[in-house]
Amino acid sequence: MKPYQSRIHLEVIATTLSDVRAAQDSGADRIELITAIAEGGLTPSLALVEQAVQLSTIPVRVMVRPHARSFVYDVDDCETILKDIEHIRAVGAEAIVFGALTEIGQVDEHLLKQVIAAAGEMKLTFHRAIDEASDLMEALAVIKRHPSITDILTSGGAPTAPEGIHMIEQMHFESIETGLHIMAGAGLTLDNIAVFTANTKITHVHVGSTVRQAGKALMPLDPARVKMMRTELDRVIR
Numbered sequence: 001m002k003p004y005q006s007r008i009h010l011e012v013i014a015t016t017l018s019d020v021r022a023a024q025d026s027g028a029d030r031i032e033l034i035t036a037i038a039e040g041g042l043t044p045s046l047a048l049v050e051q052a053v054q055l056s057t058i059p060v061r062v063m064v065r066p067h068a069r070s071f072v073y074d075v076d077d078c079e080t081i082l083k084d085i086e087h088i089r090a091v092g093a094e095a096i097v098f099g100a101l102t103e104i105g106q107v108d109e110h111l112l113k114q115v116i117a118a119a120g121e122m123k124l125t126f127h128r129a130i131d132e133a134s135d136l137m138e139a140l141a142v143i144k145r146h147p148s149i150t151d152i153l154t155s156g157g158a159p160t161a162p163e164g165i166h167m168i169e170q171m172h173f174e175s176i177e178t179g180l181h182i183m184a185g186a187g188l189t190l191d192n193i194a195v196f197t198a199n200t201k202i203t204h205v206h207v208g209s210t211v212r213q214a215g216k217a218l219m220p221l222d223p224a225r226v227k228m229m230r231t232e233l234d235r236v237i238r
Contacts, residue, residue, distance in 0.1 A: 008197055008233040011183065012226060013037060013208040015044070019221040020052045026223040027230030030059045032097055037208060037217045039068040040128070043084050050091040059094035061125055071101045071129035078111055085118040095122050097153070099129025106134060107142040116148050125151040128185065140171055144178055151181045153206055160187025162196060169200050190225070194232045205233070
């Protein structure tokens with residue numbers, strides 16, 4: 001196996017403790033813990049967050065998203081978001097996964113600054129809210145101003161990462177000197193992930209349904225599929 005520093009970083013969605021066990025035992029480098037996978041992910045229960053952090057031997061990043069209506073949040077939503085972060089931080093999660101936009105599709109930097117302050121030492125992934133931004137490169141420029149944001153999860157503004165490959169390549173090129181990881185997600189499969197990562201040169205990928213039983217979002221994580229994904233990624237020459 002390639003050393004951790006050189007191999008492609010594999011983040012796997014987990015929605016239960018069983019998923020956490022399966023992910024860490026099958027070659028995942030990191031877990032994104034969520035609930036409501038069919039809705040794109042919402043904040044998981046705080047009991048699950050605490051249990052996952054205690055159980056996991058790999059980093060756990062926790063989704064902070066109070067509803068699936070949009071990525072535009074009102075005052076009440078903001079209070080919920082900040083309170084959830086307070087609890088997540090208290091149980092020792094490695095990072096949170098968050099994103100917010102204004103009504104006109106720009107990064108909600110005012111809320112983002114509050115979230116970063118509440119997160120303290122925790123890192124942050126800016127999630128696929130960026131794919132709904134009015135201008136992805138403008139959104140990237142805003143995010144780059146905040147060093148605690150270590151990753152951007154994106155499909156390049158397209159329905160799937162393979163469809164958004166050119167934007168992902170551009171975002172990666174613009175971020176490579178900063179240490180900010182452009183993490184591709186959506187539509188990556190065992191059949192296309194090796195070619196995709198070789199072509200884009202990205203170092204971080206995110207998978208969900210494709211590593212679940214029968215490739216279905218609402219099924220449990222399939223350790224065999226995670227292992228096969230790890231094998232495919234380890235075939236890529238960096």
